Amino acid sequence: MKTVFDFAPLLNPTALQPYGLPTFLNAADAIAAYRGDDQIYALYPRKIEAAARLFLGGFPGHVLYAVKANPHPSLLNILWTEGVRRFDVASLREVALVRDLFPAAELFLMHPVKSRATITGSYAQGVRNMSFDHEDELQKIIDCTDEASDLHLHLRLALPKKDTAMPLSGKFGAGLEDAIALLKSARPVAKKLGLCFHVGSQCLDSGNYHAALRYARKLVDMAGVQIDSIDVGGGFPVAYPDMPIAPMETYFDAIRTSLTANGFDGVEIFGEPGRALCAEGGSTLARIELRKGKDLYLNDGTYGSLFDAGQFAWKFPVRLHRNHPPAPAANQIGFRFFGPTCDSADTMNGPFYLPADTCEGDWVEVQNLGAYGQTLATQFNGFHSGHTVAILED
Numbered sequence: 298m299k300t301v302f303d304f305a306p307l308l309n310p311t312a313l314q315p316y317g318l319p320t321f322l323n324a325a326d327a328i329a330a331y332r333g334d335d336q337i338y339a340l341y342p343r344k345i346e347a348a349a350r351l352f353l354g355g356f357p358g359h360v361l362y363a364v365k366a367n368p369h370p371s372l373l374n375i376l377w378t379e380g381v382r383r384f385d386v387a388s389l390r391e392v393a394l395v396r397d398l399f400p401a402a403e404l405f406l407m408h409p410v411k412s413r414a415t416i417t418g419s420y421a422q423g424v425r426n427m428s429f430d431h432e433d434e435l436q437k438i439i440d441c442t443d444e445a446s447d448l449h450l451h452l453r454l455a456l457p458k459k460d461t462a463m464p465l466s467g468k469f470g471a472g473l474e475d476a477i478a479l480l481k482s483a484r485p486v487a488k489k490l491g492l493c494f495h496v497g498s499q500c501l502d503s504g505n506y507h508a509a510l511r512y513a514r515k516l517v518d519m520a521g522v523q524i525d526s527i528d529v530g531g532g533f534p535v536a537y538p539d540m541p542i543a544p545m546e547t548y549f550d551a552i553r554t555s556l557t558a559n560g561f562d563g564v565e566i567f568g569e570p571g572r573a574l575c576a577e578g579g580s581t582l583a584r585i586e587l588r589k590g591k592d593l594y595l596n597d598g599t600y601g602s603l604f605d606a607g608q609f610a611w612k613f614p615v616r617l618h619r620n621h622p623p624a625p626a627a628n629q630i631g632f633r634f635f636g637p638t639c640d641s642a643d644t645m646n647g648p649f650y651l652p653a654d655t656c657e658g659d660w661v662e663v664q665n666l667g668a669y670g671q672t673l674a675t676q677f678n679g680f681h682s683g684h685t686v687a688i689l690e691d
C-alpha cells in the first residue's frame with residue numbers, strides 16, 4: 298500500500314496486521330516518521346473499540362453503525378471485530394463497501410430517497426431493510442424489488458424540531474397524517490414494518506428520544522396498524538468543548554424507560570449511531586505553515602476534514618506536537634485557524650487554545666474528528682491527504 302512508504306520507520310511491521318495502516322505508539326511518533334507534505338489522519342483503535350463496547354453492551358436493541366460518519370475500511374474492520382454486525386448505508390457504493398468487507402453483514406438502506414438503480418442493486422446484494430417517507434418511494438421499492446415479499450420497511454417520521462446541534466427532520470420524514478396513511482399502505486406489502494426517525498445529530502437532550510417515542514405511540518394508535526420495529530436513529534452526542542453531554546447511559550436509560558412506558562417492549566429495536574461510535578477515535582494532524590499574530594495557517598481546513606470547525610464554528614479540542622526543542626510554552630492563548638485553500642470561507646474562528654509560542658512547523662492535532670471529518674474532505678485547490686495512521690496510545 299502506497300501510504301506505508303510515506304512513513305518510516307514503522308513501529309513494528311506485524312502491528313500493521315490488525316488495522317492495515319502504518320501504526321505508531323503515539324501521534325508524535327507518526328509525525329516524526331512522516332515523509333510526506335499533507336495532513337495526516339489518525340485513527341485511535343482503542344477509542345473506537347471502547348465506543349463499540351459501550352453501545353453493544355448498553356444500547357437496548359440492535360446497533361447499526363451509520364457508515365456515512367466514517368467509511369474508512371480500517372475503522373469498519375475494528376467495529377466488526379468488536380461485534381458490530383449491522384450497518385446503516387445510504388448509497389450503492391456504501392452497500393458495496395460493506396458487502397465486500399463483510400459478506401455476512403446485515404445492511405439497512407435507510408436513505409428515504411433512493412434511485413431505482415440503488416434499490417434494485419441493493420436488493421440484489423441482499424439488502425432487505427429499506428426506509429421510505431412517501432407513497433411514491435414505497436411504490437418505487439415495490440417495483441424495483443419485483444414486489445418482494447421479504448422486505449423489512451421502515452417508515453421515516455418527521456419529528457418536531459428540538460434541541461440538537463444539527464436537526465435532521467427538515468428534509469426527510471412523513472408528517473402525522475401522511476405517516477398514518479403510509480403505515481396503512483405499507484403494512485400489506487411488508488414482511489416487517491417499522492418506524493424510524495432521527496432526533497438530530499449531536500442531540501444534547503436525552504428527553505428528545507422520550508418525545509419521539511411518545512409521538513410514535515400516538516401515531517401507531519391513530520393508525521391502528523401493528524408495527525414490528527422501531528429504529529431510534531442516531532444523534533448520540535460526543536463531548537466537544539462548550540458542549541458538555543450527559544453520560545451515554547443516560548440516553549440508553551431514557552430510551553429503555555420510554556419504550557416500556559409507551560408499550561413498545563415487544564417490538565424489535567434498532568439504533569444507528571454514527572458520530573458516537575467514531576468521533577473520539579479520529580484526529581487530524583495538521584502542520585502550521587505560517588503564523589500571523591494569533592492566526593495560524595494550516596494544511597487542513599474547512600474544505601478538508603475541518604468542515605464543522607468552519608461551517609458551524611465548532612471548537613474541537615486541540616493539542617500541539619513539536620518534535621524539536623525548545624518545549625512549547627506553558628501558557629496558552631486563543632488562535633484562529635485558516636485552511637490552505639484560496640477561499641476566505643476556509644476560516645475557523647475557534648478560538649483554539651495552544652501554547653503561546655506555537656510556530657511554523659509545529660503540528661496541531663485536532664481531536665474528536667473521526668466523524669464527519671475526513672469523510673467530508675474535498676480535493677479543492679489540490680489539498681487533500683491519503684495518509685491515515687493508527688495510533689495505539691492516547
Ligand SMILES: Cc1ncc(COP(=O)(O)O)c(C=O)c1O
Nearest residue numbers: 363498499531532569570571572
Ligand atoms: C438515517 C441516519 N442514520 C444515522 C445517522 C447518524 O447520525 P449520528 O452521527 O448523529 O449518530 C444519520 C446522520 O445523518 C442519518 O441520516
